[in-house]
Amino acid sequence: MKRILSHTLPLCLPLLAPSSAFAAAFERPIPQPQTETAEFWFLIGSIALIVSLGFVQYLVSRR
DSSP states (O other), X not given: OHHHHHHHHHHHHHHHSOGGGGOOOOOOOOOOOOOHHHHXXXXXXXXXXXXXXXXXXXXXXXX
16 A cells, blocks of 8 residues: 555646646736617616516506
8 A cells, every 4th residue: 555655646746736827817808898789778678677667666556
């Protein structure tokens, strides 16, 4: 058993090294500009949210 450990331990030491030592440097993502299509769908979603909140208020107040 001692012979097995003495021969395999040097081979296993690189596996114990932290993997962050081999990682690439972090590069911050660059945000993309807002497009007109995205602004349009955000407007539609905002209007739908306000309408649905009003509808829920109407349903709750009737009860």
